[in-house]
Amino acid sequence: MSEPLVDQPDGPDGQDGQDALNAKQSAHNPVIDCQGVAKRFSEGPQELEVLRRIDLRVERAEQLAVVGPSGSGKSTLLHILGGLDEPSSGTVQIAGESIYKLGQAARGRLRNRELGFVYQFHHLLPEFSALENVAMPLLIRRTPPSQSRQAAAELLERIGLGERLEHRPAELSGGERQRVAIARAAVTRPSCILADEPTGNLDRQTAVNVFELLQQLNSELGTALIFVTHDIDLAQRTQRVLRIEDGELK
Numbered sequence: 185m186s187e188p189l190v191d192q193p194d195g196p197d198g199q200d201g202q203d204a205l206n207a208k209q210s211a212h213n214p215v216i217d218c219q220g221v222a223k224r225f226s227e228g229p230q231e232l233e234v235l236r237r238i239d240l241r242v243e244r245a246e247q248l249a250v251v252g253p254s255g256s257g258k259s260t261l262l263h264i265l266g267g268l269d270e271p272s273s274g275t276v277q278i279a280g281e282s283i284y285k286l287g288q289a290a291r292g293r294l295r296n297r298e299l300g301f302v303y304q305f306h307h308l309l310p311e312f313s314a315l316e317n318v319a320m321p322l323l324i325r326r327t328p329p330s331q332s333r334q335a336a337a338e339l340l341e342r343i344g345l346g347e348r349l350e351h352r353p354a355e356l357s358g359g360e361r362q363r364v365a366i367a368r369a370a371v372t373r374p375s376c377i378l379a380d381e382p383t384g385n386l387d388r389q390t391a392v393n394v395f396e397l398l399q400q401l402n403s404e405l406g407t408a409l410i411f412v413t414h415d416i417d418l419a420q421r422t423q424r425v426l427r428i429e430d431g432e433l434k
């Protein structure tokens with residue numbers, strides 16, 4: 185996947201004001217509304233239909249898990265919902281805006297405003313400290329550096345990493361790295377965090393801790409959560425569990 189983890193700023197001056205207006209107007213829409221989505225991949229002469237007839241509304245502050253066998257299309261669905269991979273057909277609205285009708289720059293801004301992403305592997309920048317990694321999405325939005333660092337420090341302290349601000353990823357445990365990655369996704373106060381097997385690489389207790397952090401952000405900040413997982417126990421602890429089977433949501 186070639187999309188950056190955090191979107192680069194672009195667009196003419198004055199765009200920030202337009203984006204703020206859009207954000208205000210869209211606050212009453214579902215976070216994500218996906219209708220009639222299908223996804224086909226071409227494999228030489230053959231076509232692989234991974235998803236078909238997917239209808240899904242994710243409301244503000246909702247939490248849901250997506251489960252299904254390996255290769256059933258969970259990650260593909262998450263990428264489509266997150267504006268990272270265009271569906272073959274169907275529509276995806278994020279905060280009321282049809283993301284795939286937008287150009288790349290506006291699409292990036294909408295993603296940056298509304299969504300945060302967490303992956304199985306943390307994808308933190310190795311040469312930067314935990315604090316700098318978490319501040320990065322704010323700096324990219326042109327938030328002043330002192331304000332970005334303060335917001336990052338406050339969030340890291342809130343999630344129990346106040347003693348690790350200056351540590352680089354290599355100096356953190358696997359669970360700590362993943363918590364930093366979650367803080368990076370949450371620091372912009374997105375409407376929704378899309379998490380693709382965020383606990384897949386962790387031991388049981390660390391996985392539970394990381395999952396509970398996502399739930400804490402959901403309840404304290406009202407951030408909706410879409411959680412792709414193979415872990416049925418954790419999935420059952422979310423409000424709603426969706427299963428992908430034969431390319432459809434059950």
Ligand SMILES: Nc1ncnc2c1ncn2[C@@H]1O[C@H](COP(=O)(O)OP(=O)(O)OP(=O)(O)O)[C@@H](O)[C@H]1O
Pocket residue numbers: 225226232234252253254255256257258259260261
């Ligand atoms: N870019 C692509 N080109 C061709 N086929 C693809 C592409 N991306 C995914 N696929 C295929 O789509 C199917 C679904 O893949 P996906 O990664 O969404 O499954 P998944 O449910 O997330 O699997 P896992 O649980 O193993 O991570 C697989 O058969 C995969 O090979």
